[in-house]
Amino acid sequence: MSETLPIPTEQTAPEAPKVTRLGHGEESYSRLVWRRFRRSISGMVGLVLVALLVIVAVFADFFAPLDPKEAGLAFAPPDHVSFFAPDGSFSLIPYAYPIGETGEFDPVTFQPITGPDLNNPIRLGFFAEGKPYRLFGLIPTGLRFFGSLEGKPVHFLGTDKFGRDILSRGIVGSRISLAIALVVVTITTMVGTLVGITSGYLGGRTDTWLQRFVELVLAFPQLPLYLALASLIPATTSSNVFLAFVVIVLAALGWAQLSREVRGKTLALARVDYVRAAMAVGASDRRIILRHILPNVLSHVIVAVTLAIPTVVLLESFLGFLGFAVKPPLISWGLMLQDTSNFSVIGSYPWILSPVVFVLVTVFAFNALGDGLRDAVDPY
Structure with a gap:
């Protein structure tokens, strides 16, 4: 009498081996380039x-502290920016002191000596109100990223021959x-x-x-x-x-x-x-x-x-x-x-x-x- 072979069931059937993918193989070309680019310090500095x-450049009107076409005092030197108040105490709010003549003269050249005017401080801060302009030529606003909180002009890099703010x-x-x-x-x-x-x-x-x-x-x-x-x-x-x-x-x-x-x-x-x-x-x-x-x-x-x-x-x-x-x-x-x-x-x-x-x-x-x-x- 012949023996009957057992019919394999789902429980006894061998499982197929699972194939696992390496994470490196799933990276695209752009991810590979970015992973290597991040290691370059100079490249990341350049990117920033x-x-x-x-x-x-896109928001130039907002970042410019003054109207670039507004004329003032020709060849005015950069204003002195300090974190010290007029009384000499430290202040978290920076102050700008306009550069002007001190009333003294150089004993050699007899030219007037200039220096910061400590009697007329100008408070500085972010999101200051300035001269009105149109952002992108459409949105009317006067908000500036950084500038004078008192509405007075501050020249961080001085002015040119027509008195326009260089910065x-x-x-x-x-x-x-x-x-x-x-x-x-x-x-x-x-x-x-x-x-x-x-x-x-x-x-x-x-x-x-x-x-x-x-x-x-x-x-x-x-x-x-x-x-x-x-x-x-x-x-x-x-x-x-x-x-x-x-x-x-x-x-x-x-x-x-x-x-x-x-x-x-x-x-x-x-x-x-x-x-x-x-x-x-x-x-x-x-x-x-x-x-x-x-x-x-x-x-x-x-x-x-x-x-x-x-x-x-x-x-x-x-x-x-x-x-x-x-x-x-x-x-x-x-x-x-x-x-x-x-x-x-x-x-x-x-x-x-x-x-x-x-x-x-x-x-x-x-x-x-x-x-x-x-x-x-x-x-x-």
């Missing part, structure tokens, strides 16, 4: 400074300077990336003709050409038209170098196995460029953008110093530096060099951010 610069003009001028840099870099990035990928991927005659044109653009001496083109604009041209001309010329002369770099990256990627496999299965050129080549080139482009912005800021400041970038009534850091063209003025009123600090901070912030991104992106 860039974020602050953008916030200040307020520097904050408001960040809009124009950063806007020029961002618009120029955006145009050059789009054009340079498109031309570089097209030239490197298609190759042949297309690559040859595009590279000859790129070499022609790179051969132009940019500064003399820009000054020659700027001199052709009539003096009566409006500020907005002149500003548009600045952006167009800077963008037209700045895309060629990036296109050359992107072309080199594309030539290397076109020979990678997964790109050749996509070609073999009949993928269209558009799909190969957008899905395979562009994402791999994008990391280099992002780093190039962060390093190109300070270059444009410096160029705008230099051209504005020469009077070929921004015209009044617009405000930019380069335009503010025109007051420093006279050495005797710098020696007598050194605070008019304050716009240099805005340029230095901006250049350092974007360079530090670019270095941190380069270190975070390259290993992947």
Whole structure:
């Protein structure tokens, strides 16, 4: 008599082994880059400074303590800020003491000696009421981030030759300077990336003709050409038209170098196995460029953008110093530096060099951010 084998039931059936996924395998490319970027101290400092610069530029009217166009005493020195009250006691509320003549004279030069006027203190604080303005040109308000609680003007960085507050003009001028840099870099990035990928991927005659044109653009001496083109604009041209001309010329002369770099990256990627496999299965050129080549080139482009912005800021400041970038009534850091063209003025009123600090901070912030991104992106 044959024995019957037991039929396996659900209780006796062996369980399938559970597969556990490692947390590292679930990280996306952006998370990997961010995890490495956080380790860069200079990169994080640059990121914080860039974020602050953008916030200040967007809400420039709120952060400016005074009206940047309001005239007062010419070449007034910076007011003295102290946490000591007029009676000498310590105070949590800071005070500003205007700088004025003390009534005494220098025994050598016989020039009047200036110092803080302790008899006329001005209380300072956050969210102070000032001259009315329209935030974003729409919202009427008079609230300032920091300023005088008594409604009196306080010049933290002094005034220029027309008596306008330098700090307020520097904050408001960040809009124009950063806007020029961002618009120029955006145009050059789009054009340079498109031309570089097209030239490197298609190759042949297309690559040859595009590279000859790129070499022609790179051969132009940019500064003399820009000054020659700027001199052709009539003096009566409006500020907005002149500003548009600045952006167009800077963008037209700045895309060629990036296109050359992107072309080199594309030539290397076109020979990678997964790109050749996509070609073999009949993928269209558009799909190969957008899905395979562009994402791999994008990391280099992002780093190039962060390093190109300070270059444009410096160029705008230099051209504005020469009077070929921004015209009044617009405000930019380069335009503010025109007051420093006279050495005797710098020696007598050194605070008019304050716009240099805005340029230095901006250049350092974007360079530090670019270095941190380069270190975070390259290993992947």
